[in-house]
Amino acid sequence: MAPSSAHLPRRTLRRxxxxxxxxxxxxxxxxxxxxxxxxxxxxxxxxxxxxxLQVSAxxxxxxxxxxLTVTAGEPVELEVTQEANFNHTFTLSSVAGYTxxxxxxxxxxxxxxxxxxxxxxxxxxxxxxxxxxxxFTAPPAGAxxxxxxxxxxxxxxxxxxxxxxxxxxxxxxxxxxxxYLYVGIGVAIAAVAVAGVVLYxxxxxxxxxxxxx
Ligand SMILES: [Cu+2]
Numbered sequence: 584m585a586p587s588s589a590h591l592p593r594r595t596l597r598r599x600x601x602x603x604x605x606x607x608x609x610x611x612x613x614x615x616x617x618x619x620x621x622x623x624x625x626x627x628x629x630x631x632x633x634x635x636l637q638v639s640a641x642x643x644x645x646x647x648x649x650x651l652t653v654t655a656g657e658p659v660e661l662e663v664t665q666e667a668n669f670n671h672t673f674t675l676s677s678v679a680g681y682t683x684x685x686x687x688x689x690x691x692x693x694x695x696x697x698x699x700x701x702x703x704x705x706x707x708x709x710x711x712x713x714x715x716x717x718x719f720t721a722p723p724a725g726a727x728x729x730x731x732x733x734x735x736x737x738x739x740x741x742x743x744x745x746x747x748x749x750x751x752x753x754x755x756x757x758x759x760x761x762x763y764l765y766v767g768i769g770v771a772i773a774a775v776a777v778a779g780v781v782l783y784x785x786x787x788x789x790x791x792x793x794x795x796x
Pocket of ligand 1: 733
């Protein structure tokens with residue numbers, strides 16, 4: 584009859600027992616950790632909460648930055664800081680895709696906004712450092728021009744674009760970590776530990792009984 588683990592010498596069992604147990608426990612723990620990792624699906628930041636846009640109206644007839652981005656339908660807080668000591672306006676068109684030709688005069692611009700009321704129209708005053716606020720809901724996806732209505736300022740380059748992007752569709756959660764991988768590793772380690780004990784016992788057969796007298 585072949586020797587089996589059942590015939591392991593007690594000394595060997597005593598020596599290997601704690602080691603095998605430790606390896607098996609480590610493997611099991613790793614497997615459990617894998618399961619735990621698999622259950623803890625990371626969450627992405629919740630959408631919403633609004634967008635804050637900070638813009639400066641400079642003394643050199645520019646808006647900085649001149650490119651703004653919002654998400655359609657989300658609340659927006661606009662903060663426009665006057666840097667010049669003369670008046671500017673921040674006037675945001677409500678018409679997607681429309682840009683004034685560079686040849687547009689001040690009266691052209693006034694006439695256009697009379698026919699198409701702007702989404703935002705702030706008069707910034709002439710106090711450097713003063714910030715003027717507006718709250719609005721980001722318009723449907725598209726590009727919306729904003730400019731300064733003070734005669735001559737648009738023509739000097741005082742305009743920019745607010746781009747509204749479509750509301751992102753609810754993203755599906757990221758795929759969970761490969762739980763099976765951790766479990767597999769844990770099981771493999773435990774199996775190797777058990778196999779090691781069995782093989783070790785087979786290499787050291789039960790000592791032959793003393794010859795009979
Ligand atoms: Cu201006």
